[in-house]
Amino acid sequence: MRIDSIHARSIFDTRGKPTIETTLQGSTLKAVASVPSGKSTGSHEALELRDPDGGVATAIANVEGEIARALCARDFSSPEEIDQALIALDGTANKSRLGANAILSVSIAAMRLAGLEAGVPLWSAISARAGTTPAAPRLYVNVMNGGVHADFRLPFQEYILVVEGLTSAALPIAHAAFDKLGERLGDVPMGDEGGYAPTFSALDEPFEMLDALVAEFPGTSIAIDAAASELYRDGRYHLLDKSFAPDELAQVYRDIVTRFPMHSIEDPFAEDAASDFTALTASIGQQVIIVGDDLTVTNPARIETAIEKKEINAVLIKPNQIGTVSEALRAVQMTHAAGWATVCSHRSGETHDTFIADFAYGVGAHGIKAGGLGQRERLEKFERLVAIENELLRK
Ligand code: 2PG
Ligand code: MG
Numbered sequence: 523m524r525i526d527s528i529h530a531r532s533i534f535d536t537r538g539k540p541t542i543e544t545t546l547q548g549s550t551l552k553a554v555a556s557v558p559s560g561k562s563t564g565s566h567e568a569l570e571l572r573d574p575d576g577g578v579a580t581a582i583a584n585v586e587g588e589i590a591r592a593l594c595a596r597d598f599s600s601p602e603e604i605d606q607a608l609i610a611l612d613g614t615a616n617k618s619r620l621g622a623n624a625i626l627s628v629s630i631a632a633m634r635l636a637g638l639e640a641g642v643p644l645w646s647a648i649s650a651r652a653g654t655t656p657a658a659p660r661l662y663v664n665v666m667n668g669g670v671h672a673d674f675r676l677p678f679q680e681y682i683l684v685v686e687g688l689t690s691a692a693l694p695i696a697h698a699a700f701d702k703l704g705e706r707l708g709d710v711p712m713g714d715e716g717g718y719a720p721t722f723s724a725l726d727e728p729f730e731m732l733d734a735l736v737a738e739f740p741g742t743s744i745a746i747d748a749a750a751s752e753l754y755r756d757g758r759y760h761l762l763d764k765s766f767a768p769d770e771l772a773q774v775y776r777d778i779v780t781r782f783p784m785h786s787i788e789d790p791f792a793e794d795a796a797s798d799f800t801a802l803t804a805s806i807g808q809q810v811i812i813v814g815d816d817l818t819v820t821n822p823a824r825i826e827t828a829i830e831k832k833e834i835n836a837v838l839i840k841p842n843q844i845g846t847v848s849e850a851l852r853a854v855q856m857t858h859a860a861g862w863a864t865v866c867s868h869r870s871g872e873t874h875d876t877f878i879a880d881f882a883y884g885v886g887a888h889g890i891k892a893g894g895l896g897q898r899e900r901l902e903k904f905e906r907l908v909a910i911e912n913e914l915l916r917k
Pocket of ligand 2: 747749788789815816838
């Protein structure tokens with residue numbers, strides 16, 4: 523692989539915040555990639571470089587300056603080698619010098635360029651790199667948004683409908699269920715991730731609504747992202763005017779799992795409450811998938827600890843938490859080797875880039891979390907999966 527030139531620019535994400543889009547020009551082909559941005563970010567994530575005014579001018583200057591000088595007109599045998607060069611050039615543990623956003627924009631574009639140059643679809647290039655078996659992930663559709671994504675109108679951050687099966691069959695079901703829920707909720711605002719943002723006075727109410735929906739749409743179940751780091755203050759978790767000690771919150775989860783058709787629970791506790799994760803996984807991990815996000819931040823070292831201590835039994839994979847595609851693939855490989863599931867995820871501030879859909883398909887992830895259906899940038903990820911299935915059928 524050879525890169526002739528690198529250009530970057532600032533574009534707006536779904537929240538109207540600047541983010542970086544990078545174009546790599548190879549000898550004959552070019553590839554473009556943009557990176558998303560989180561709001562409920564874990565403190566152990568790689569650093570997203572922002573200027574004091576919130577812009578990404580420094581990240582762009584790093585891509586067009588130092589990174590371009592290091593990569594252009596040099597021969598690389600693979601995108602992995604490009605990632606290694608980026609990691610070495612940055613030289614920090616959390617990509618804080620050049621910025622994980624700057625680095626990831628180049629890393630994704632390099633992966634995409636490699637696929638184009640090999641004449642294979644992106645998902646296929648990804649699976650070849652990772653040695654994974656491609657498969658359609660379950661759709662995790664964030665139908666009700668809460669937490670920091672909706673001014674805490676709902677206590678947990680994400681109330682998700684999980685839809686099984688090939689995406690071409692699952693997406694119409696997701697649409698019908700999403701519309702039906704919308705009719706029942708009436709005129710409510712939308713949250714950051716393109717799901718409804720209603721208010722309820724009791725913890726159970728959103729689960730009861732989703733329970734009714736699941737009964738009407740076979741092949742569906744419920745997942746939540748509690749994003750509990752955002753609920754945690756002074757040793758307690760604050761939900762709807764009440765506060766819970768960790769063991770009381772664990773009891774809330776046990777009740778929910780007993781009463782409702784739960785598929786998975788993400789970040790049930792704060793990011794450093796590892797022993798609470800271990801206890802919950804030991805008690806309900808046979809019935810439900812316990813997913814680490816802020817806990818593990820797609821970081822191979824933190825995933826290794828989680829495996830050793832049996833903190834969870836599934837890992838959320840977000841490439842921008844770690845900063846290169848290679849390291850995100852390493853995180854997937856480790857998780858799968860432990861016999862655990864991966865759920866590949868967008869961020870709450872998104873762009874039109876559908877890389878995460880190819881990534882989820884290529885690694886054969888258990889699920890893909892890409893938001894609600896009320897925002898184009900979310901829908902495009904799900905539609906990309908349908909397009910992948912269509913391409914395969916035509917062969
Ligand atoms: C999460 C994500 C994506 P954010 O917590 O899983 O849904 O939210 O991008 O704000 O961290
Ligand atoms: Mg999360």
